[in-house]
Amino acid sequence: MAGAKVPVLVGPTAVGKTAVALALAAHWPLEIVSADSRQVYRRLDIGTAKPTRKERARVPHHGLDLVEPGARYSAGHFARDAAGWIADIRARGRLPVVVGGTGLYVRALAEGLFHEPALDPARRRSLDAYTARLEPLELLRWAGRLDPGFRGGGRQRAARAIEVALLTGYPLSHWQEAARAKGAIDPWYVVLTVPRPVLQQRIATRAAEMVRRGLIEEVASVLAEGHAPAAPGLDGIGIREAVEYLHGRRPRESVADAIAVATRQYAKRQQTWFRHQLGGTVLAVDATRPPERLAAEIAEAFARVYP
């Protein structure tokens, strides 16, 4: 499918990506592919700021509500799924537009990761349980021994390096070099930016809104399904803070503020990623302006680049 450019709208949370994507529907017959590692989880709608029912009715969305909160999803999984959706969208004669906040997911789709050999799920689970109990320092040392090419990065990345080395017999860095994958799309990046004070204001408003609209109740009901505290779907900003409150570890009135702080930090990391990690053509647009106006501008620029 490479060859045909795919518009990829990226930017920090709360910058207004969805609104712009929806406005783009006035210019193209399009379908949206959401590259968001949290919105793949079912039911956690408020906490992950999913597009509303109405918005989804206006334009078909892909990549939402894919798995149960207890299930593990991943960048590689996303890349495969998204390649399929995109092919289907094209077959329908429409334009796929990738919209995302999860940098790694976008990269997995646009550049490809590496062909990961099958990892035995049972061995993986028991290894996970084992490494979870080790100190970060031990994990790092172990990862370095198993994979001389290990580039560091903390507990989680060390655990990943250990897992790959042990379960495949070859170090992670080996696979990364020897089994490179190709991207599934040829991306045309549009980076939405907004001055920091504006973004922080939007984030604060959104955090308060989430609580007001029932975030805590939503999380409580998902919790009531009996997921493990460490369930993959429960590990997200907003959800975490709600869980802390529900477990009596945080006063209710501090929830919104804590969410805003964590979101701000996350938005910063996203901006760093989009500033340095994106390969390919990039159009930066100031998202302070109305979505319709941005959409027109983006559509026009795209037509110039890819008539």
Added chain:
RNA sequence: GGUGGGGUGACCGAGUGGCUAAUGGUAGCAGACUGUAAAUCUGCCGGGCUUUGCCCUACGUAGGUUCGAAUCCUACCCCCACCA
């Protein structure tokens, strides 16, 4: 009014004579990032400079003791607790 406790860098909070521009933590800033990524990590974080170092300013305020004070003494201001 009395007694006791306390006032430390944006915030919380260690530090009780030199090794202190001051441990930690938080917030903030910058960065990394190949299948958990809303994750996981790293660096910086009083100001200035001719930046392996130097100079200012700083631990409520004002004095004092000392070669040397955030640390000791005196007075004052403010906060908290209890007693009146």
